Amino acid sequence: MNGDFDNRGGRGGRGAGGDKDKDKEKGGGRRTFFRRRRVCKFCVEKIDYIGYRDVKLLAPFIPERGKIQPRRISGVCATHQRALQKAIKRARQLALIPYVTE
Amino acid sequence: MSVRQYELIYIVPPDSTEEAIAEVHTQVATVVERFGATIERTENWGRRRLAYEINRQREGVYVLEVINGPGAMTAELDRRLRVLDAVIRHLIVRVDEELSVAERAKANRKAAMVARRTKRGLPPEPTEDEKRRREGEDDDMEGGLESGFRAGGDR
Numbered sequence: 001m002n003g004d005f006d007n008r009g010g011r012g013g014r015g016a017g018g019d020k021d022k023d024k025e026k027g028g029g030r031r032t033f034f035r036r037r038r039v040c041k042f043c044v045e046k047i048d049y050i051g052y053r054d055v056k057l058l059a060p061f062i063p064e065r066g067k068i069q070p071r072r073i074s075g076v077c078a079t080h081q082r083a084l085q086k087a088i089k090r091a092r093q094l095a096l097i098p099y100v101t102e
Numbered sequence: 103m104s105v106r107q108y109e110l111i112y113i114v115p116p117d118s119t120e121e122a123i124a125e126v127h128t129q130v131a132t133v134v135e136r137f138g139a140t141i142e143r144t145e146n147w148g149r150r151r152l153a154y155e156i157n158r159q160r161e162g163v164y165v166l167e168v169i170n171g172p173g174a175m176t177a178e179l180d181r182r183l184r185v186l187d188a189v190i191r192h193l194i195v196r197v198d199e200e201l202s203v204a205e206r207a208k209a210n211r212k213a214a215m216v217a218r219r220t221k222r223g224l225p226p227e228p229t230e231d232e233k234r235r236r237e238g239e240d241d242d243m244e245g246g247l248e249s250g251f252r253a254g255g256d257r
Contacts, residue, residue, distance in 0.1 A: 053166075090193065092153075093191070093193050096150075097153050098154050099154060
């Protein structure tokens, strides 16, 4: 038991250390080179109401598979993601948007 | 009794006749009337492809009804529509709250803009000249990018 716990702790610690080193070496570079600044589409375009009937508005946030795009990818702010999620789920009920696509 | 705004959307099979669609509408209208509510407007979206099959149908005729009425009405409407064979899918959504929130957000943003502008000693509304200049700036930026690409290509 005790040995197990120590082992796990040790592994976790080493892993975390490695990540930190990577962040120091590459992280900075990655941030400046690859990470584009993501902004919430709804904030920028001042869209107040995300309607479930507006398929054109919702479509960019539904990738091929039919899942709702996570915020960390689309960059939508929390408030609008919540509204978007609701709208997408309503649109799905009405077969405007698929639940899943194969 | 508070009056709330609801949107009712129902889907009828694509092969249903005009009369069948009108029949569903009158059914809805009678329920709505019984509750002293009103139908604000009705929109027929016509035939649309369904995103997935419902009752072996790949298409459906969508009808939207915007209704102002009490909450108790939705329960009755829901019950009726579920029984109707002519309706393959329906959804009732309360919209007044969300729309008023959106309205308020818009008004707040406008008020903030007016406050900001008066603080800077500008007229509360952007003048025609400013609007034109802002559009001009956008064009310049695009133009700059394009010329940049061209310059790179030449080299």
